[in-house]
Amino acid sequence: QVQLVExxxxxxxxxxxxxxxxxxxxxxxxxxxMGWFRQAPGKERDFVAIINYNSGNTNYADSVKGRFTISRDxxxxxxxxxxxxxxxxxxxxxxxxxxxxGTVSITTAPRYWGQGTQVTISS
Numbered sequence: 001q002v003q004l005v006e007x008x009x010x011x012x013x014x015x016x017x018x019x020x021x022x023x024x025x026x027x028x029x030x031x032x033x034m035g036w037f038r039q040a041p042g043k044e045r046d047f048v049a050i051i052n053y054n055s056g057n058t059n060y061a062d063s064v065k066g067r068f069t070i071s072r073d074x075x076x077x078x079x080x081x082x083x084x085x086x087x088x089x090x091x092x093x094x095x096x097x098x099x100x101x102g103t104v105s106i107t108t109a110p111r112y113w114g115q116g117t118q119v120t121i122s123s
Contacts, residue, residue, distance in 0.1 A: 002026035002112045004096045009117030014088055016121075020081040022096030022114055030054070030074035033099040035110055036081045038092035038119075045095065049081060053102030061106075064090075086121045094119050 008020040020036070035050040049060045049070040058070050069082040079096060094117050097110030 002098060004098060004112055004114035006094065006096045006114045006117040009094060009119045011120045011122060012086060014086060014121055014123050016086050017082070017084045018086065018119060020083070020094055020096075020117060020119075022079045022081075024077045024079070024096075024098060029077040031102055033102055033104045033108075034070075034072055034079040035097040035099065035104075036070060036079075037095045037097055037110075038090075039095070039116075040089075040092040043092075047106055048094070050099075050104060050106060051079065052104070057103065059106050083119070086119075088121045088123045090119065091121050092119060093117065 003025045005023045012018055033052045036048040037045050038048050039045040047061055048064055051058045051070045051072050055072055067085045072079040096114040098112040100111040
């Protein structure tokens with residue numbers, strides 16, 4: 001049974017930083033691509049970033065390029081999202097996701113989801 005547990009969300013001022021973590025269990029973490037998505041109130045869940053199984057490839061939504069960095073530590077079964085220069089429009093629930101493959105594209109649907117962690121950016 002796959003479990004994804006996010007942490008690190010909170011309330012910060014615009015311009016600040018947060019680092020989200022997602023601890024995975026239930027299958028061999030290093031075999032699968034991981035991703036982050038977010039859902040703002042009243043909106044659909046949107047892609048934020050993905051990283052392939054060995055950190056050799058990453059992709060980002062245009063809205064976060066240059067500000068967010070996805071990384072993973074396969075020894076710790078954990079994926080991270082470092083978020084810098086945060087803006088009020090980054091306010092959302094952030095979800096960790098695990099894919100069925102080691103390398104995916106931004107249009108590939110994840111297989112498993114975490115419960116989400118709230119990120120709120122004040123102006």
